[in-house]
Amino acid sequence: MKIQDVLLSDYGKASSIASPVNQLMTDFAVDFRDGCDINLGVGYVNERTIPHQQIQHACENVLAHPKKYRASLNYGGAQGSPNLIESLRRFYIENRIGGITEQILNNRDIIIGANGATSLLESITHLLPAGIVLTADPMYYIYCNDLGRKGFRVTAIPEDEEGLDAERLRAKLKMLGDEKAAIRFFYVVTVNNPTCTILSNTRKRELVDIVTRLSYEVGRKIPIFFDNAYSDLVHDSAVEPLASALCYDPLGIVYEIGTLSKILAPGLRIGYLIGSKGPFLNGIIQRTSDIGFSAPLINQEIASYLLDHGIEAQIQKVNTGYYQKAKQVKAWMTELLGDNVQECRGGSAGFYYYLTLVNVATDTTSDFFKFLTRTTRQEAVDGPPGSQHPKVIYIPGEHCVHSDGEMVEVGKRQFRISYGFEELPQIHTALKLMRSAIAYSHENSLGYHCT
Known part of the structure; x- marks a missing residue:
């Protein structure tokens, strides 16, 4: 007689399938290269704020x-x-x-x-x-x-x-x-x-x-x-x-x-x-x-x-650090992403920015996402096998908005980035790569419409 697997509750069945963000972060972590890849998706605090x-x-x-x-x-x-x-x-x-x-x-x-x-x-x-x-x-x-x-x-x-x-x-x-x-x-x-x-x-x-x-x-x-x-x-x-x-x-x-x-x-x-x-x-x-x-x-x-x-001194130190980072990252986003950003929220508290792009999709099937995760299957973009160009991970807005809510469509053009964990030089590099990802998305969009 065939033995069935462990009998799971409804919650057990639902939990046996990784949530989208859990799967996204797990996939990214498998091949993550310290000193090369940049994680703007993780909600970790900055190590320098820990006393x-x-x-x-x-x-x-x-x-x-x-x-x-x-x-x-x-x-x-x-x-x-x-x-x-x-x-x-x-x-x-x-x-x-x-x-x-x-x-x-x-x-x-x-x-x-x-x-x-x-x-x-x-x-x-x-x-x-x-x-x-x-x-x-x-x-x-x-x-x-x-x-x-x-x-x-x-x-x-x-x-x-x-x-x-x-x-x-x-x-x-x-x-x-x-x-x-x-x-x-x-x-x-x-x-x-x-x-x-x-x-x-x-x-x-x-x-x-x-x-x-x-x-x-x-x-x-x-x-x-x-x-x-x-x-x-x-x-x-x-x-x-x-x-x-x-x-x-x-x-x-x-x-x-x-x-x-x-x-x-x-x-x-x-x-x-x-x-x-x-x-x-x-x-x-x-x-x-x-x-x-x-x-x-x-x-x-x-x-x-x-x-x-x-x-009290510890809280002041933490907030001073995040304030300085928020101000610098906002300046870089204005400089590098410019008019491609329809709306930007955050920067006054916590350590996230939440961006809505103009006519650029950010979901996991988008050109923007594939460029940054080096999954375009184009060596000129991704880099050679075994030595890919730096990857950048963020949280796509599609995972942040409710699937049955009013924001499903706009969520496909949104994403969250953290300025908490990574240091400013890495964040600057990531934003420059995002600028390139937007340009890549526009190029592919024009190519699609031309054909």
């Missing part, structure tokens, strides 16, 4: 003070290290992060994820039943793809210069009619990934008001999660200080997800959630226990020490 010596010093101090940092190399509690939770409270209150006060935090809990902010986002999908999730378009493709694999129906609302468009959201809710009862939660990235559009304070308050009214309409609290992954990286002084959505939340439906990955080090895997006490947060804590007891306690204590010793 290596301070982390080493923090680790030594944690291990040297076992009375304060108890059993730091053992298992920890599922809510998180009491030291880290207290350090986060102090950091928020003393620095008035988002206008948060002690009174606001007294009515909320802070919990630490098992493995960074992503583990908290993933836990949400286990605690809430499948249904409709509303978010912005372009969307955070990694999480939205995961939601789809879990059986959620993602509905993406186009953003404008202030973030998720509130008027379009109201129109969508009206169109849903009785289906509004199937809405499970709202997911809003305050500095959007991929566009780095900053959610304005006015829009933030408006979104909380919309979801509050909707909660009363359907007769139950509908949570709205604000992903603040890049909120500490607002490096343009012209941007108004970002207010916390917790300040606008009389009903207790706002949850904010933060991370120390961007301002300290992704390898510490410290993500946290702030929200109203109750069954939902209790469920997140239990989920953390189920999947790994806690985040590594030594990492939590190191993060606590760093928050207590010089975090």
Whole structure:
């Protein structure tokens, strides 16, 4: 008798096929050549922003003070290290992060994820039943793809210069009619990934008001999660200080997800959630226990020490570095890409630019993409076998916009580049290659139309 393969759940079946971006980055990494190829697609922080010596010093101090940092190399509690939770409270209150006060935090809990902010986002999908999730378009493709694999129906609302468009959201809710009862939660990235559009304070308050009214309409609290992954990286002084959505939340439906990955080090895997006490947060804590007891306690204590010793200077250093890079990259894009760019978003926060080109496709089948990944099958363009010309990878807009949304067509001319990980000389080279890729695309387009 033939033995069948392992029986997979629906989620297992969906996960057995790599997501488009996962496959794209995997394919690129296989043949990646350090010092030659350029990765503007990866969302890594810049290595020079990671405080290596301070982390080493923090680790030594944690291990040297076992009375304060108890059993730091053992298992920890599922809510998180009491030291880290207290350090986060102090950091928020003393620095008035988002206008948060002690009174606001007294009515909320802070919990630490098992493995960074992503583990908290993933836990949400286990605690809430499948249904409709509303978010912005372009969307955070990694999480939205995961939601789809879990059986959620993602509905993406186009953003404008202030973030998720509130008027379009109201129109969508009206169109849903009785289906509004199937809405499970709202997911809003305050500095959007991929566009780095900053959610304005006015829009933030408006979104909380919309979801509050909707909660009363359907007769139950509908949570709205604000992903603040890049909120500490607002490096343009012209941007108004970002207010916390917790300040606008009389009903207790706002949850904010933060991370120390961007301002300290992704390898510490410290993500946290702030929200109203109750069954939902209790469920997140239990989920953390189920999947790994806690985040590594030594990492939590190191993060606590760093928050207590010089975090303000570290944040300033990180933002100064990204501001300088953003300014230089924008100047090069203007010089090298010029009128070929229809729209450019980003540059004031985070470390991404999101570009829309004029009459140039950027999807994985496009001439632009093939030129940069050296897959045109033309040796004059790609270089000789075994010694190809430098490759450049980016995130195509086709993967960033919702496949059933309003931005499908324009998404085919969009792409995200990161100025975080690679250094400026490599980014300059990549932009020059993009200029050549645009010229190659135009040449092929003219040749096609002539024939």
